[in-house]
Amino acid sequence: MPDLGRSELRGVAEVEQYARIAFQRFAWLRFDLITVTEDRNRAAVEYLRHSDIDGSSPGRVLELIEWRDDGLISAVRVFHF
Numbered sequence: 001m002p003d004l005g006r007s008e009l010r011g012v013a014e015v016e017q018y019a020r021i022a023f024q025r026f027a028w029l030r031f032d033l034i035t036v037t038e039d040r041n042r043a044a045v046e047y048l049r050h051s052d053i054d055g056s057s058p059g060r061v062l063e064l065i066e067w068r069d070d071g072l073i074s075a076v077r078v079f080h081f
Contacts, residue, residue: 001014001017001018001021025053026051026052026053027051027052028051028052029049029050029051029052030049030050030051031047031048031049031050032047032048032050032058033045033046033047034046034047034048041066041067041068041069042064042065042066042067043064043065044062044063044064044065045062045063045065046060046061046062046063047060047061047063048060048061049061059080059081060080060081061078061079061080061081062078062079062081063076063077063078063079064076064077064078064079
């Protein structure tokens with residue numbers, strides 16, 4: 001969300017706004033899980049994104065998720081290939 005002037009989202013309200021804007025782009029959307037690798041405080045989730053925007057070439061995505069000791073997410077990094 002470039003209008004925030006920073007590269008991260010802070011708080012539930014910003015995450016909800018981001019998700020609402022992002023999902024409005026798609027008429028339909030499906031994820032096919034490829035792999036999940038995790039340990040106590042982080043996970044790597046790889047999947048294919050199929051949508052009306054992607055057509056016959058699904059997007060390959062890798063998400064790196066980190067948790068704090070209290071179970072809340074501390075960081076998410078998303079890579080599109």
